[in-house]
Amino acid sequence: MSRLFIPLVTLLLTLSHSHAEIRQTSVWWLPRNVNMFGHEIDFIFYVILWITGITAVAVFSVMIYFIVKYRARPGVPAIHSHGNNTLEVIWTTIPVFIFLALAIYGNEQWTRMRLRTPPADALPVAVVGEQFGWNVRYPGPDGKLAKMTAAKVSKENPFGIDPQDPDGHDDFTTYGELVFPVGRPVRLYLSSKDVIHAFYVPEFRLYQDMVPGRVYDFVWFKAEATGYFQLACNQLCGQGHYKMFGKLSVVPEPEYEAWAKGKAPAATASSESSSTPVAVAGR
Numbered sequence: 001m002s003r004l005f006i007p008l009v010t011l012l013l014t015l016s017h018s019h020a021e022i023r024q025t026s027v028w029w030l031p032r033n034v035n036m037f038g039h040e041i042d043f044i045f046y047v048i049l050w051i052t053g054i055t056a057v058a059v060f061s062v063m064i065y066f067i068v069k070y071r072a073r074p075g076v077p078a079i080h081s082h083g084n085n086t087l088e089v090i091w092t093t094i095p096v097f098i099f100l101a102l103a104i105y106g107n108e109q110w111t112r113m114r115l116r117t118p119p120a121d122a123l124p125v126a127v128v129g130e131q132f133g134w135n136v137r138y139p140g141p142d143g144k145l146a147k148m149t150a151a152k153v154s155k156e157n158p159f160g161i162d163p164q165d166p167d168g169h170d171d172f173t174t175y176g177e178l179v180f181p182v183g184r185p186v187r188l189y190l191s192s193k194d195v196i197h198a199f200y201v202p203e204f205r206l207y208q209d210m211v212p213g214r215v216y217d218f219v220w221f222k223a224e225a226t227g228y229f230q231l232a233c234n235q236l237c238g239q240g241h242y243k244m245f246g247k248l249s250v251v252p253e254p255e256y257e258a259w260a261k262g263k264a265p266a267a268t269a270s271s272e273s274s275s276t277p278v279a280v281a282g283r
């Protein structure tokens, strides 16, 4: 049995990965960061890791030392301590300042990422999750997406748009395929058709739940490097959750323009997304 176990697991893993993008960067530590916001996120991650790491080592070292030093020995009377006010004040004050600093820094970064208006020149891209895939909508040559209304989202109209909306006539859609230009801000319009999904790209340090009945228009990022990544749904959304992934690539702007041109929509902008996978330029 044990001789079969390893080959069996390997086979299963191989099969289950056969249609997924393999993460190209480290799976043991943080994945590569390619988003402009990722530097501050990684910085605060490491600060917290060092603070908690040093604290853990210090606390356990003292504890082990005291356990050995003050162990019960025959003939040695126990020492009774009723605390030390100076020590109490010190070890309460220091964490208060550490937590305050982390909270202020985190709040400032969160404001920068999510609460300020995304840059006006950002490329708008709509992504609507469904069981189990991603409807993606890009603006055409006018650079504008049709307005999305959460109340209008339906099976036939995943983006909740008004078919008469002139901004939408040149939009084009893909299914599970996302291409972003490098160095240009991208503003996402996220929603869901059915249940809660989540837009998650580890290399972007970006995670946002997509709740049906809402359109999230405050998420934006700027990729600083090209590459191929996996968009993974990060909310357990049903039986097919494990395979709810999208192919995401960051390419130079001219390559993006060429790709977008090649996706030119049919004159009657259908709200139904195409499920035909089309190879990304340069792949």
Ligand code: CUA
Binding pocket: 129, 130, 131, 132, 196, 197, 198, 233, 234, 235, 236, 237, 238, 241, 242, 244
């Ligand atoms: Cu969608 Cu998990």
